[in-house]
Structure formats: structure tokens, C-alpha cells
Amino acid sequence: MLPPADELADVLLDLAVPHEDINDMVALRGRLTGDPEARWLLDRSVAGTVRDMGEVGAGPEYPPLPAETGTLGAFFYVYVFVAALPHVRAYHRSRGIPDDISRRTLADLGRHMAVHRRARGGPGLLHPGWNALHFRGELYQLGRLQFQRSVLGERMGGAAAQAGHPARRGDPCLDLHITDFRGPLSPEACDRSMTLAREFFARHFPEERYETAMCHSWLLDPQLKRYLPADSNIVRFQERFRLVEADEREPDDGTPVAFVFGDRDLPVAGLPRRTRVERAVGDHLRAGGHWYGGRGWFPL
Numbered sequence: 001m002l003p004p005a006d007e008l009a010d011v012l013l014d015l016a017v018p019h020e021d022i023n024d025m026v027a028l029r030g031r032l033t034g035d036p037e038a039r040w041l042l043d044r045s046v047a048g049t050v051r052d053m054g055e056v057g058a059g060p061e062y063p064p065l066p067a068e069t070g071t072l073g074a075f076f077y078v079y080v081f082v083a084a085l086p087h088v089r090a091y092h093r094s095r096g097i098p099d100d101i102s103r104r105t106l107a108d109l110g111r112h113m114a115v116h117r118r119a120r121g122g123p124g125l126l127h128p129g130w131n132a133l134h135f136r137g138e139l140y141q142l143g144r145l146q147f148q149r150s151v152l153g154e155r156m157g158g159a160a161a162q163a164g165h166p167a168r169r170g171d172p173c174l175d176l177h178i179t180d181f182r183g184p185l186s187p188e189a190c191d192r193s194m195t196l197a198r199e200f201f202a203r204h205f206p207e208e209r210y211e212t213a214m215c216h217s218w219l220l221d222p223q224l225k226r227y228l229p230a231d232s233n234i235v236r237f238q239e240r241f242r243l244v245e246a247d248e249r250e251p252d253d254g255t256p257v258a259f260v261f262g263d264r265d266l267p268v269a270g271l272p273r274r275t276r277v278e279r280a281v282g283d284h285l286r287a288g289g290h291w292y293g294g295r296g297w298f299p300l
Contacts, residue, residue, distance in 0.1 A: 001083060002029060002032075002042075002079060002083050003082070005026055005029050005030065008025065008026050008029055009022050009026055011082060011085065012025060012026075012082070012110075014103065014106075014107070015081075015082070015085075015106055015107055015110050016107035016108075016110025017109065017110045017113060018110060018113055018114055018117065021075070021113060021123050024071060024075070024123070025075055025078065025079070028071065028072050028075060029079075031072060032072060032076075032079060038072070038076075041076075042076070042079060045060075045077070045080045046080055046083045048060035049080060049084045049087075049132055049135055049136065050084050050087040050088070050135075052136075053087060053088065053091045053136055053137055054091055054095075054136065054137040054138070055136075056138055056149050057138075057151075059129065059132045059133070059136050059138075060132070061129065062077055062128035062129045062132065071123065074122065074124040075124070077125050077128035077131070078109065078113065078125065081109055081131060081132075081134075081135050084135045085106070087135075088134075088135045088136065088137060089102060091137045092137070095137075095204045095205070096203070096204055097140075097204055101140060101141070101200070104141045105134050105139065105140050105146075106134055106135065107141075108131070108134055108146070109125075109131055109135075111179065111180065112126070112130070113125060114181065115180060115262075118262040119258065119262055119263045119264070120263075133148060139177070140200065142193050142196040142197050142200055143189060143193035143196050144178075144182055144183070144186075144189035144190060144193045145177065145178060145190060145193040145194075145197075146176070146177040146178075146179060147174045147175070147176060147193075147200075147201070148174065148175040148176075148177060149172065149174065149175075149201075149205070149208065150172070150173050150174065150175040151172055151173060152167055152168065152170065152171050152172075152214070153169065154169050155244060155246070155295075156173075156212075156244060156295065156297050157169030157170065157171065159242070159244045159297065160212060160299075163242060165297075165299050166211060167211045167212045167299075171209075171211070171212070172208045172209060172210050173210060173211075173212040173213065173214050173297075174197060174201065174210050174213045174214070174300070175213075175214055175215065176213055176214070176215040177215075177217075178217060178219060178237075180259065184233055185233040185234065185237055186233055187233070190237060194300075197213075197300075198300060210300055211299060211300055212298075212299060213297065213299075214241075214296065214297040215241060215296055215297075216293060216294070216295045217293065217294060217295075218252065218255045218256045218291055218292070218293055219234055219237060219238065219294070220241060220243060220294025220295060220296050221292050221293070221294045222243065222294065223284065223289070223291070223292075224280060225238070227279070227280035227283070227284065228276055228280060229276075232276065234277065240296075240298055241296025241297060241298050242296055242297055242298060243294060243295070243296040244295050244296055244297065246295070249292045249293075250292075251290035251291065251292060252290075252291060252292055252293050253268075253290055253291050255291070255293065256281045256291045257271070257281065257285075260277055260278055261278070261281075268282065269286065271285070271286075
């Protein structure tokens with residue numbers, strides 16, 4: 001159930017929902033709950049989100065809603081996660097997860113709404129399925145980095161085994177994610193996050209033995225070292241990982257453009273050159289190069 005209208009604003013603030021969206025969400029609540037078809041879809045979506053809470057990789061699909069649903073459609077999956085909030089909080093309590101970690105993890109919903117507004121100019125979520133990881137107990141914000149409970153796939157598990165690491169395909173691992181709007185990706189901040197993660201998962205998920213960290217990100221594209229100094233935060237982050245080459249690589253130019261400039265569809269010719277990273281991403285593309293998603297792992 002959604003919170004009553006006079007309580008909804010406080011809940012949205014706790015989730016870091018942007019202030020400019022709160023009045024609209026409170027005003028549209030009655031329309032959502034009063035429409036039988038919308039309410040049916042809300043109930044189904046919430047049930048799918050909280051089903052198998054905590055199970056890795058068991059989340060449902062979140063199909064995009066038609067454009068004619070307007071502002072209510074833009075907010076729909078935010079309402080879904082608000083309605084799922086009591087379930088994930090109960091799960092966190094059952095695991096003994098501290099309130100501050102729970103709060104910061106779930107407040108990533110508001111950050112993703114800010115990312116959507118930067119990219120699209122209005123309310124919504126670019127990838128609701130990503131936010132479901134937070135509200136299903138699969139992902140946690142621990143300092144600067146996010147850690148997703150995951151399992152080693154064939155390629156990463158094979159690379160780890162070949163290097164003599166004890167983990168194998170299908171073993172638990174932590175998938176690292178780097179968020180926007182969280183300050184510099186400094187080595188000190190990353191070290192603190194790793195320390196927090198080792199303690200957190202050993203304490204709250206003792207039945208899952210995590211021996212490996214992995215990451216899939218454009219930040220692991222080795223080409224970045226051609227443009228950034230060796231002591232830059234990004235290069236030092238890369239050097240934590242043992243990179244794994246893919247057999248076939250498809251260019252993924254839009255992802256770094258989206259993360260660095262806010263909108264993956266911006267014309268390459270006009271990309272700003274204000275920072276070293278902006279110059280690296282834009283100049284490489286303007287020279288005819290491509291960016292690729294990198295992948296890597298390291299032992300915990």
C-alpha cells in the first residue's frame with residue numbers, strides 16, 4: 001500500500017526524491033489509487049518486486065509505459081518502489097542491516113530521478129529494473145561505491161580460476177558500481193568502501209562467502225590511460241582490477257557520454273572540454289575512436 005497522502009511527502013524526502021517532484025507525486029496519488037486499471041498494475045508490479053526478496057537475479061521486468069500515460073506514467077515505477085518500501089525495510093531488519101546503510105541505499109532512488117531529469121529534462125527513471133536491485137535486497141551503498149550481490153559468470157570465473165584464484169563460475173561475488181553525484185572516486189574513498197564491504201557482507205550475509213570483486217564499466221576501458229595521468233582517480237581505480245578481454249567487443253560510445261555529460265544523445269562535435277575526463281571522452285570520439293565497456297576482477 002502507498003502511504004496516505006499526508007505522509008507521502010516525508011517518505012519521498014527520505015528517498016531523496018527531488019523536491020520539484022514531490023508536490024506532483026502527492027497530487028497524483030489519488031488518481032493512481034482511484035483508477036482500477038492503474039491500481040491493478042501497481043499491485044502486480046509491487047508483488048513482483050517483493051517476491052523472492054533477497055534472492056539474487058530473481059527480479060521482474062519493468063516494461064516502459066506508453067507516452068500517453070503522461071506524468072503519472074513517468075512517476076509510476078517510483079510509486080512501485082515507495083509501496084515496496086516496507087517490505088525491503090523489513091528484510092533489512094531481518095538481516096540486522098543498520099538503518100543508516102538502509103537509508104542511504106534506498107535513497108539512491110532520488111539520485112536516479114536526478115539522473116533522468118539531467119538526461120531527459122523531466123521526471124522519471126531511466127532504468128527501473130536497476131532500482132529494483134536496491135528494493136529487493138541485492139545492492140547496498142557502502143561509502144563511495146555500491147556493491148551488488150552477484151555470481152561469477154563463465155568468463156570472469158574462468159579468468160579468476162586461470163589466475164589461481166579459488167573462486168569459480170557460479171560462486172558468489174560482489175559487483176562494484178560507481179555512482180554519479182557522490183564526489184571524487186578517490187583511492188581513499190574506494191579503500192574505505194572496500195573495508196566497509198568486507199565487514200558488511202561477512203556480518204549480514206554470513207552464509208555467502210565473497211572472495212571476489214568484479215566490475216563492468218566504461219571506466220575500465222584501458223584506452224583511458226592514453227588520456228589521463230597515472231595518478232588520476234580513474235586510472236588508479238582501473239589498476240585495482242585484473243582486466244578480462246572479451247572475445248568480441250561492440251563499441252559503446254553512448255555510455256561514457258551519458259555518464260560524463262548527462263545525455264548519451266548529445267552531438268559529439270559540441271561536447272564540452274572543461275575537465276580532463278570531458279576532454280578524454282570527447283576528443284577520442286572526435287578523432288574517430290570508440291569507447292568500450294571494460295570488465296575486471298580482483299580477489300577480496
